[in-house]
Amino acid sequence: MTESITPDLFQEYANRIEQEVGKVIVGQRQVVRHVMIALLASGHVLLEGVPGLGKTVLIHTLGQVLRLKFSRIQFTPDLMPADITGTEILVDQDGQRSFRFRPGPVFANLILADEINRATPKTQSALLQAMQEASVTVADVTHPLELPFFVLATQNPIEMEGTYPLPEAQVDRFFFKVDVRYPTTDELDLILERTTGQELPMVHQVIDGKTMLAMQALARAVPIASHVRDYIARLVVASHPDSELAPPRVSRFVRYGASPRGGQALILGGKVRALLSGRQNVAFEDVQSVAPAALRHRLLFNFDGIAEGITPDDLVSELLEHVPEEAHKVPQA
Amino acid sequence: MNRADLTAGYARLEHLHRRWRRWLSFTRAARWGMRGAAGALGLGLAASLIGIQRQLLLPESYLRLQAFLFTIGASVAALLGLLWPRSLHQSARLFDRRFGLRERISTAVELAAAGWPGAGQMALWQLNDTLQVCQQVNFPAGQRLRVSARDLALAALMILVALAPLKYGREAFDAAVRQAAFKRSVAAETARIEALRQQIAGTERLEPERRSDLLQPLQNLETQLDRANSVEQALAELAGGENELRSLADGSQIEAGARFREAGERLAQGPDQGLAELGRQLQRGDFLAAAEALDQMELRTATREEALAQAGELETAAETVESANPQLAESLRSAASALRQGDPARAEASLAEGARSLAEAGQQILQAELAAQAANEVAAAQERLLQSSQDSLQSAAGSGQGQGDRQVGQGQAIGADGGGSGQAEGQAAGGAGQGDFQSQAASSDEAGRQPISQDNPPGDGGELPYQPVQPPTLLGADGSQLVTLPGSGDPGELILGAASQPIGAGDTQVPFLQVFHQYEAYARRAINNLRPPTYFEALVRDYFSSLAP
Numbered sequence: 001m002t003e004s005i006t007p008d009l010f011q012e013y014a015n016r017i018e019q020e021v022g023k024v025i026v027g028q029r030q031v032v033r034h035v036m037i038a039l040l041a042s043g044h045v046l047l048e049g050v051p052g053l054g055k056t057v058l059i060h061t062l063g064q065v066l067r068l069k070f071s072r073i074q075f076t077p078d079l080m081p082a083d084i085t086g087t088e089i090l091v092d093q094d095g096q097r098s099f100r101f102r103p104g105p106v107f108a109n110l111i112l113a114d115e116i117n118r119a120t121p122k123t124q125s126a127l128l129q130a131m132q133e134a135s136v137t138v139a140d141v142t143h144p145l146e147l148p149f150f151v152l153a154t155q156n157p158i159e160m161e162g163t164y165p166l167p168e169a170q171v172d173r174f175f176f177k178v179d180v181r182y183p184t185t186d187e188l189d190l191i192l193e194r195t196t197g198q199e200l201p202m203v204h205q206v207i208d209g210k211t212m213l214a215m216q217a218l219a220r221a222v223p224i225a226s227h228v229r230d231y232i233a234r235l236v237v238a239s240h241p242d243s244e245l246a247p248p249r250v251s252r253f254v255r256y257g258a259s260p261r262g263g264q265a266l267i268l269g270g271k272v273r274a275l276l277s278g279r280q281n282v283a284f285e286d287v288q289s290v291a292p293a294a295l296r297h298r299l300l301f302n303f304d305g306i307a308e309g310i311t312p313d314d315l316v317s318e319l320l321e322h323v324p325e326e327a328h329k330v331p332q333a
Numbered sequence: 334m335n336r337a338d339l340t341a342g343y344a345r346l347e348h349l350h351r352r353w354r355r356w357l358s359f360t361r362a363a364r365w366g367m368r369g370a371a372g373a374l375g376l377g378l379a380a381s382l383i384g385i386q387r388q389l390l391l392p393e394s395y396l397r398l399q400a401f402l403f404t405i406g407a408s409v410a411a412l413l414g415l416l417w418p419r420s421l422h423q424s425a426r427l428f429d430r431r432f433g434l435r436e437r438i439s440t441a442v443e444l445a446a447a448g449w450p451g452a453g454q455m456a457l458w459q460l461n462d463t464l465q466v467c468q469q470v471n472f473p474a475g476q477r478l479r480v481s482a483r484d485l486a487l488a489a490l491m492i493l494v495a496l497a498p499l500k501y502g503r504e505a506f507d508a509a510v511r512q513a514a515f516k517r518s519v520a521a522e523t524a525r526i527e528a529l530r531q532q533i534a535g536t537e538r539l540e541p542e543r544r545s546d547l548l549q550p551l552q553n554l555e556t557q558l559d560r561a562n563s564v565e566q567a568l569a570e571l572a573g574g575e576n577e578l579r580s581l582a583d584g585s586q587i588e589a590g591a592r593f594r595e596a597g598e599r600l601a602q603g604p605d606q607g608l609a610e611l612g613r614q615l616q617r618g619d620f621l622a623a624a625e626a627l628d629q630m631e632l633r634t635a636t637r638e639e640a641l642a643q644a645g646e647l648e649t650a651a652e653t654v655e656s657a658n659p660q661l662a663e664s665l666r667s668a669a670s671a672l673r674q675g676d677p678a679r680a681e682a683s684l685a686e687g688a689r690s691l692a693e694a695g696q697q698i699l700q701a702e703l704a705a706q707a708a709n710e711v712a713a714a715q716e717r718l719l720q721s722s723q724d725s726l727q728s729a730a731g732s733g734q735g736q737g738d739r740q741v742g743q744g745q746a747i748g749a750d751g752g753g754s755g756q757a758e759g760q761a762a763g764g765a766g767q768g769d770f771q772s773q774a775a776s777s778d779e780a781g782r783q784p785i786s787q788d789n790p791p792g793d794g795g796e797l798p799y800q801p802v803q804p805p806t807l808l809g810a811d812g813s814q815l816v817t818l819p820g821s822g823d824p825g826e827l828i829l830g831a832a833s834q835p836i837g838a839g840d841t842q843v844p845f846l847q848v849f850h851q852y853e854a855y856a857r858r859a860i861n862n863l864r865p866p867t868y869f870e871a872l873v874r875d876y877f878s879s880l881a882p
Contacts, residue, residue: 007458221455225440227426280459283435326426 005214010275013215016206020065023201025058026194027187034178034293041268042216043175044131044151046297053180055154059112066212067205071108075119081126085136101138106130109146109209113153117163124170127151131173148212168300175265177297222271224282231325232287236263238323239299247322250315253305258298265294284325292316335457336449342460343445349467354424362414367484369410370403371491377402378495385498388508392499399495432470437463511725518721519567522714523558526551529710533703538621543700550577551707564722571715578708586701589694592657594618599653605646607631620695628688634677644669660690846882853877
């Protein structure tokens with residue numbers, strides 16, 4: 001493993017990581033790919049799905065493959081913020097009493113925030129600073145977190161009992177929201193085979209933290225043409241109901257559209273996807289490929305939208321259909 | 334080093350890109366050319382419709398115009414397409430899209446345009462990746478000279494639309510053909526009249542005032558013919574000109590000229606040299622030379638016998654020219670009397686007086702003869718113009734066969750025109766109400782062919798007497814019966830709706846019902862095709878309405 005990463009090496013590492021994860025996770029290729037993209041773009045991921053679909057296993061496996069300091073926080077209704085960030089404890093040393101900071105589980109490279117929506121919003125918000133600034137402030141002292149730092153949170157659908165919707169500010173800090181869907185019959189058959197035998201699949205570490213940082217730096221260097229960037233800007237603007245570019249259903253059902261973080265996620269996600277596709281520039285298809293994961297949690301519905309049962313993915317698809325790639329038609333000949 | 338690699342790599346990409354752009358220009362030229370041709374055809378059709386509507390455009394001219402516009406439109410648009418500038422970035426985006434290059438070229442071009450900010454390794458990787466993918470592009474397959482189905486359909490549609498007037502505007506084109514033929518005929522007749530005018534202008538034997546009297550009607554006729562817009566108008570102008578010329582062609586003078594020639598023939602055979610010379614000049618019709626010969630005649634006064642002999646010859650000559658010019662005869666007798674009385678001076682004076690009289694008569698005769706000649710030419714011009722009009726109608730009817738009843742009926746009508754006197758007589762009957770020209774009334778046939786003067790309608794007519802009108806032979810007439818026309822014949826009288834006196838029962842050989850509808854159809858077609866004055870249309874319609882069984 002080296003810090004000097006080329007596009008080919010980037011692609012090779014990414015493929016190996018996916019292969020290793022694939023030893024444990026059956027199917028869910030799109031989920032794995034989006035999680036990979038988010039990690040390589042230094043983004044946090046919110047995985048949503050009903051219990052038992054392998055969300056936790058996926059993140060745990062990633063921790064093993066990436067040789068990163070892994071920490072798991074099981075969110076429960078009685079979980080306190082200090083249980084995440086850490087706390088000042090009174091230490092008696094040589095007759096001297098003093099407070100000493102005891103880091104919480106957030107001080108790791110890869111944080112698994114399992115069932116994040118089972119904790120109260122106050123506790124959920126304890127992750128805000130860590131996710132945005134990669135640091136934690138306790139008792140007026142800011143403690144930086146070690147890079148790379150990822151939060152991979154899982155949540156059950158909010159309609160389920162005993163869940164608390166994530167605050168909008170925190171949701172927006174997730175780079176991607178990935179929906180984990182139920183496996184197909186064949187995939188389920190394979191899952192049952194793998195998980196009920198005597199030997200559980202073993203995974204190997206592929207890269208370390210430094211390599212991951214180098215890969216992230218390489219991804220950020222990928223160029224993007226101005227008209228592709230313009231397309232992304234128009235997509236984001238079109239997600240706002242009062243925009244002239246907004247499709248009719250967005251105007252009708254959306255209360256708030258995507259924030260600029262949504263645009264950043266589209267660009268960075270597009271850059272990583274381009275490298276994963278063996279390209280060194282962002283294409284429209286990269287943007288369109290990551291758009292559902294980057295935008296679905298950033299569209300806040302109004303009452304009508306909720307009442308009509310509109311799904312975010314429907315509106316993202318409509319956005320992609322409605323907003324032309326070229327702002328002005330390119331003459332064909 | 335990195336920047337040098339970038340520059341070299343981008344030069345290769347630019348070379349490839351330039352080649353593609355060139356082909357793109359050709360593709361655009363083909364596409365624009367197709368659209369330009371369609372647009373030009375559309376514009377040409379719109380402009381041509383005005384010409385077709387006004388019956389000014391001939392089918393050949395229309396086709397030539399459309400072909401010209403098609404070529405010009407296609408050429409200009411194709412040239413514009415070839416030369417129209419397109420930005421490098423725009424074409425890069427186009428190629429990205431067309432060849433599925435996933436924004437590779439446009440990104441590379443943009444980076445190069447920005448000067449490879451930072452000149453990072455990533456820019457070089459991106460450039461190399463772009464080059465590699467571009468070289469794998471199957472350019473000829475992806476960039477065939479394609480013209481969209483929409484453009485092709487548009488061009489085909491415009492061609493069909495442009496050809497449509499040839500089918501659906503046949504009547505207008507036929508009218509334009511007839512109008513063009515009319516213009517050609519008028520131009521030819523104008524040229525003939527101009528030649529005649531030049532001939533008269535070059536006749537120095539005629540005094541300038543008399544020449545001017547002849548030239549003026551011809552000059553006016555040329556001017557009026559130039560302004561004529563229809564056969565009827567031209568014929569009316571010709572008839573008017575002919576009429577004016579005939580008024581100058583005094584019949585008595587022409588007759589006098591003929592008598593002078595007869596007299597000259599006899600005088601030329603006489604014994605006296607002077608009188609023989611006079612006779613020869615008279616025989617040739619050169620009255621000025623004859624007058625000069627008379628004026629310079631040598632008197633033989635050497636002996637009494639010679640004088641008496643010459644006096645006798647002069648008296649014989651006086652008898653010879655008596656019928657042609659009594660004044661000249663009187664002068665010759667006076668000269669003979671003077672010779673008998675031995676007064677040669679008075680004899681010379683009498684001969685000089687006779688010469689002046691002969692010269693004056695000669696001028697009148699020459700003017701009358703030239704006027705008659707010109708009038709005959711103008712009459713012939715009318716015949717030719719009418720014939721030309723009928724020919725063009727016939728050809729139009731022939732070309733229109735199968736197009737509908739109207740054209741077929743017209744062809745039959747023209748056939749009847751050429752065949753029999755019935756048609757001519759029918760025209761005479763129609764034209765009689767308008768008044769006609771006395772000089773053209775030699776026969777019913779001629780009267781029928783004489784056009785109706787457009788400047789002599791009933792409103793200001795009556796200057797010339799009505800011509801006798803006979804019923805057509807098809808109805809059993811034998812040329813001796815006359816039709817009594819309605820009205821009193823007073824100038825300005827309108828006879829709309831009044832039917833002529835019907836032929837008595839038993840006088841016809843063809844049942845009325847058998848021919849009525851045919852005649853009515855002829856008349857209606859004539860109204861449609863010849864476009865007579867409105868009041869005349871009403872007259873014809875009312876006539877047949879009054880006869881309708």
